[in-house]
Amino acid sequence: MTQDQKTASMMSGQEEEELPVNHTGPKGVINDWRRFKLDSLDPTVPQSKRELLRQMSSPREDDKERLNRKMSAQEYEMIQEEDEGSLKRYRTQSMQEMHERLSFGPAFEEVKELESGDAFLEVIEKEHQMTLVIVHIYQHGVKGCEQLNSCLDCLALEYPSIRFCRMDAVATGAVERFTPEVLPALLVYKAGESLAHFLAVTKHFNEDFFATDVEGFLNEYGLLPKKEFTAWADDEDEGGDVE
Amino acid sequence: MGEMEELRKEMENLKDQITAARKTFQDSTLQEAAAGVTVVGRVQLKTRKTLRGHLAKIYAMHWGTDSTLCVSASQDGKLIVWDTITTNKVNAIPLKSSWVMTCAYAPSGNLVACGGLDNMCSIYNLKGKDGNVKVMRELAAHTGYLSCCRFLSDTEIITSSGDCTCVLWDIETGTQKTVFAGHQGDAMSLGVSPDFKYFISGACDFTAKLWDIREAECRQTFGGHESDINAIGFFPNGNAVITGSDDATCKLYDLRADQELLTYQDSSIMCGVTSLASSKSGRLLLAGHDDFNVNIWDMLKAERVGVLAGHDNRVSCIGVSSDGMACCTGSWDSFLKIWN
Numbered sequence: 371m372t373q374d375q376k377t378a379s380m381m382s383g384q385e386e387e388e389l390p391v392n393h394t395g396p397k398g399v400i401n402d403w404r405r406f407k408l409d410s411l412d413p414t415v416p417q418s419k420r421e422l423l424r425q426m427s428s429p430r431e432d433d434k435e436r437l438n439r440k441m442s443a444q445e446y447e448m449i450q451e452e453d454e455g456s457l458k459r460y461r462t463q464s465m466q467e468m469h470e471r472l473s474f475g476p477a478f479e480e481v482k483e484l485e486s487g488d489a490f491l492e493v494i495e496k497e498h499q500m501t502l503v504i505v506h507i508y509q510h511g512v513k514g515c516e517q518l519n520s521c522l523d524c525l526a527l528e529y530p531s532i533r534f535c536r537m538d539a540v541a542t543g544a545v546e547r548f549t550p551e552v553l554p555a556l557l558v559y560k561a562g563e564s565l566a567h568f569l570a571v572t573k574h575f576n577e578d579f580f581a582t583d584v585e586g587f588l589n590e591y592g593l594l595p596k597k598e599f600t601a602w603a604d605d606e607d608e609g610g611d612v613e
Numbered sequence: 614m615g616e617m618e619e620l621r622k623e624m625e626n627l628k629d630q631i632t633a634a635r636k637t638f639q640d641s642t643l644q645e646a647a648a649g650v651t652v653v654g655r656v657q658l659k660t661r662k663t664l665r666g667h668l669a670k671i672y673a674m675h676w677g678t679d680s681t682l683c684v685s686a687s688q689d690g691k692l693i694v695w696d697t698i699t700t701n702k703v704n705a706i707p708l709k710s711s712w713v714m715t716c717a718y719a720p721s722g723n724l725v726a727c728g729g730l731d732n733m734c735s736i737y738n739l740k741g742k743d744g745n746v747k748v749m750r751e752l753a754a755h756t757g758y759l760s761c762c763r764f765l766s767d768t769e770i771i772t773s774s775g776d777c778t779c780v781l782w783d784i785e786t787g788t789q790k791t792v793f794a795g796h797q798g799d800a801m802s803l804g805v806s807p808d809f810k811y812f813i814s815g816a817c818d819f820t821a822k823l824w825d826i827r828e829a830e831c832r833q834t835f836g837g838h839e840s841d842i843n844a845i846g847f848f849p850n851g852n853a854v855i856t857g858s859d860d861a862t863c864k865l866y867d868l869r870a871d872q873e874l875l876t877y878q879d880s881s882i883m884c885g886v887t888s889l890a891s892s893k894s895g896r897l898l899l900a901g902h903d904d905f906n907v908n909i910w911d912m913l914k915a916e917r918v919g920v921l922a923g924h925d926n927r928v929s930c931i932g933v934s935s936d937g938m939a940c941c942t943g944s945w946d947s948f949l950k951i952w953n
Contacts, residue, residue, distance in 0.1 A: 392843075392859075392885065392887065392903050393903055393904075393905070393929070393945070394672075394887040394888065394901065394903050394905065394929045394930065395672075395714070395801070395802075395843050395844070395887035395888060395903075395930075396714040396715070396729075396758060396760040396761075396775070396801055396843075397801075397841075397843070397887075398670075398672065398887070398903070398929070399672055399688075399712050399713070399714045399729055399730065399758075400730070400758070402670070402688065402712075403712050403730060437798075437817070438797055438798030438799065438817045438818055439775070439777075439798065439799060439817070440758075440775060440799050440817065441757065441758060441775055441799075446732075446757075449712075449730050449731070451709075452711065457690070457711055461668065461669040461670075461688060461689065464669070464670070464945075465669065465670070465945070465946055465947070468945055468946070469946075472926075563881065563920075565920055566655075566657050566919075567655070589660070590659045590660050591657060591658070591659055591660070592660060592921065592927075592950070596946070
């Protein structure tokens with residue numbers, strides 16, 4: 371399966387295999403609308419039309435004409451004023467599903483000590499592709515390393531979906547690269563790819579720093595997941611100018 | 614049947630001739646020309662502001678020309694105009710339809726527009742006499758969804774549609790001035806040249822077209838993509854075009870050389886590109902993918918130099934301000950973020 375197919379089937383949890391769909395852009399809107407139509411308990415949508423929608427969502431490979439046009443004439447006819455209640459339910463459900471999809475994955479409890487270059491590579495390459503891996507390169511005696519270690523111990527408990535690791539610069543086998551000036555360093559990986567690296571990361575903090583400072587820093591770069599999904603309270607905002 | 618075959622063969626011949634003609638002008642590649650340029654180094658952007666207020670996935674956003682205000686369109690059926698410095702909502706405009714695909718800010722800052730599955734482009738006046746924001750015009754004539762719209766001025770706007778055409782409208786009268794037909798598939802995105810004389814469109818026929826607005830003609834057509842073009846934009850100096858496609862690549866086409874200069878691709882990237890924005894200098898390209906991830910490319914060396922919003926792939930749309938100072942991303946969880 372392609373990444374898209376995996377995503378789609380994880381998202382909807384449907385038995386039948388879903389063909390790749392777009393989630394963003396105009397095609398994303400079309401597919402969201404189709405899902406809304408199919409999911410909404412709309413008794414006025416007759417069985418035949420439901421079947422039609424299902425068919426429209428999966429164009430046949432041999433139909434080249436069809437592939438260039440993203441919506442069928444029948445679908446255009448089905449667009450109508452929608453019930454706000456079912457729209458609200460659909461939105462909340464969609465976001466909830468996305469959050470669940472992203473929390474799906476192994477959970478960890480503590481910071482893992484990596485003993486060798488091989489162990490490092492193993493973690494980077496073998497972890498679940500949804501799992502964020504954060505490695506702290508430290509060295510005994512270098513300022514900030516011990517403090518950062520305790521911060522990460524805290525964060526490891528708060529963010530169980532993240533694989534926190536630490537490694538002694540000497541154990542990396544690349545001690546010439548990890549000289550004391552660039553330590554402590556934080557290296558961030560996901561699905562085998564480097565997302566970010568922060569050398570001498572403590573230069574971003576005050577002399578005394580805590581887990582919340584490290585958390586805030588990582589958040590600024592968009593690296594941390596939301597801790598939990600809060601469903602929005604839908605206050606009736608009737609529009610017009612808002613202060 | 615015989616005649617169709619003949620015509621098909623003639624068409625293929627002509628296409629080959631065009632490709633050969635283009636090749637004769639290719640005396641170098643962009644990578645060779647840029648070989649001596651210093652590397653950009655890893656790019657890591659930080660979130661500066663978070664814009665909270667929408668209740669559902671952000672489908673589109675567009676910066677105002679002052680680089681301070683921007684407008685966003687969401688599945689919650691609202692257009693919100695934001696002050697990105699204070700993070701305040703300047704206007705919250707309820708829409709008739711939740712299925713909005715595009716939004717645009719007029720260069721003057723007086724109007725915003727949006728459209729989607731309603732097949733219409735709705736124009737809103739932000740500077741009405743009594744202070745309320747109301748629909749000023751509903752431009753209806755397209756027989757397909759409205760995928761994109763961009764203002765030329767307060768009196769003219771260009772739209773692209775799922776009916777395969779692009780249209781230049783007179784906003785005052787609400788009528789079509791010019792219909793730009795030629796694409797063989799849904800038109801997905803459009804971009805206006807810096808001098809407002811041309812616009813480019815990307816479509817589901819895998820091609821991008823350059824149109825002369827006043828002469829009402831298609832000047833150039835660019836192929837090469839292996840799937841739908843979802844996003845398109847002018848290179849900052851107006852001499853090149855950047856496209857993003859479902860084939861997971863972005864391409865750079867030069868208008869004067871009339872051909873492709875570079876393809877931005879990586880075997881590890883398998884997800885289609887659905888939005889794009891370049892830095893003001895044109896050195897960096899931000900490509901938003903359908904898996905909500907954003908890759909940052911060095912446009913000259915065609916190397917990936919970073920990713921945006923590393924973890925929780927959340928980005929559904931992106932835009933870079935005209936002064937080049939910030940990038941705005943909309944996400945599926947209702948927030949917008951300002952980065953630099």
